[in-house]
Amino acid sequence: DADVTQTPRNRITKTGKRIMLECSQTKGHDRMYWYRQDPGLGLRLIYYSFDVKDINKGEISDGYSVSRQAQAKFSLSLESAIPNQTALYFCATSERTANQPQHFGDGTRLSIL
Amino acid sequence: AQSVTQLGSHVSVSEGALVLLRCNYSSSVPPYLFWYVQYPNQGLQLLLKYTSAATLVKGINGFEAEFKKSETSFHLTKPSAHMSDAAEYFCAVIKSGGSYIPTFGRGTSLIVHP
Numbered sequence: 001d002a003d004v005t006q007t008p009r010n011r012i013t014k015t016g017k018r019i020m021l022e023c024s025q026t027k028g029h030d031r032m033y034w035y036r037q038d039p040g041l042g043l044r045l046i047y048y049s050f051d052v053k054d055i056n057k058g059e060i061s062d063g064y065s066v067s068r069q070a071q072a073k074f075s076l077s078l079e080s081a082i083p084n085q086t087a088l089y090f091c092a093t094s095e096r097t098a099n100q101p102q103h104f105g106d107g108t109r110l111s112i113l
Numbered sequence: 114a115q116s117v118t119q120l121g122s123h124v125s126v127s128e129g130a131l132v133l134l135r136c137n138y139s140s141s142v143p144p145y146l147f148w149y150v151q152y153p154n155q156g157l158q159l160l161l162k163y164t165s166a167a168t169l170v171k172g173i174n175g176f177e178a179e180f181k182k183s184e185t186s187f188h189l190t191k192p193s194a195h196m197s198d199a200a201e202y203f204c205a206v207i208k209s210g211g212s213y214i215p216t217f218g219r220g221t222s223l224i225v226h227p
Contacts, residue, residue, distance in 0.1 A: 043217045
C-alpha cells in the first residue's frame with residue numbers, strides 16, 4: 001500500500017460545484033502539504049499543516065480551504081470550483097527536520113468544465 | 114526571497130549520452146538541496162539530497178549531483194542516459210532556519226531519444 005494516498009485520482013466536475021480532495025498517510029509524519037502543478041509552473045504551495053491544530057496558507061490559497069482531521073488526514077476543498085483551478089493536485093508529507101525530503105502521493109487530476 | 118532556477122524547461126539527449134540538468138539557487142547561507150523525479154501519472158520521488166556532508170551526492174538510478182557553493186549550483190548528472198530516465202525533474206531548496214518549507218524549481222523535462 002502507498003504511504004501517501006490521494007482520493008480520487010481523477011475528477012471531472014462543473015463550475016460552481018464544491019469539491020473535496022482527500023489525503024491520508026501511514027508514514028507518521030506531522031507535516032502535510034497541498035500543492036498544485038501546472039505545466040511550466042512547477043509546484044505551487046496551497047496550504048500546509050505542521051500538526052493537527054496548525055493550518056497555514058501557502059502562496060496560492062485563494063479559492064481553497066483545508067481541514068486537518070487527524071495526524072494522518074489532510075483534505076483540500078474547493079468551495080466553488082472555477083475552470084482555472086483545473087490542475088494536478090498533490091499531497092505531501094515530511095518529518096519536522098529541515099534535511100528530510102517530502103513524500104508525495106500520486107496526485108489527483110482535476111478538470112473543471 | 115529564496116528562489117530556485119532550473120535552466121531549460123526541456124532537455125533532449127540520446128540514449129547513452131551524458132545527462133546534465135541545471136539548478137541554481139539564491140541563498141546567502143548554504144541551504145538543504147534536493148532533486149526529485151516525476152514519472153508520468155506519479156507523484157514526485159526523491160532522487161538525492163545534499164545536507165552539508167559530502168559535496169558530491171550519489172542518488173538512485175545512477176544519478177549524482179555536486180554542490181558548488183561558489184556557483185550556488187546543484188546540477189544533476191548521469192553519465193549514460195537510459196530510455197527509462199525520461200521524466201520530469203525538480204530541484205528543491207530548503208533554507209537553513211525558518212519554517213523549512215521547500216521552494217521548488219519549475220522543473221525540467223528530460224527527453225531521451227533512441
